Amino acid sequence: QPPMSYIIKCRLDHACDLLKETEYSITEICERCGFSDLASFSKIFKKTYDTTPSIYRKDKKMSE
Numbered sequence: 001q002p003p004m005s006y007i008i009k010c011r012l013d014h015a016c017d018l019l020k021e022t023e024y025s026i027t028e029i030c031e032r033c034g035f036s037d038l039a040s041f042s043k044i045f046k047k048t049y050d051t052t053p054s055i056y057r058k059d060k061k062m063s064e
Contacts, residue, residue, distance in 0.1 A: 019057040
């Protein structure tokens, strides 16, 4: 696995944790996880998880 892919995976894993466990805004999570802007974060997140960060958060809260 290329180093950048690994870094992105780690950032997305952290973002998922923050989406599930905090009330931080999506923008704040994007910044805390090291993404340069919200658009790129959302695009990579959707490509990886086939859903948007906000829908991911809602789905995880509903399953609790």
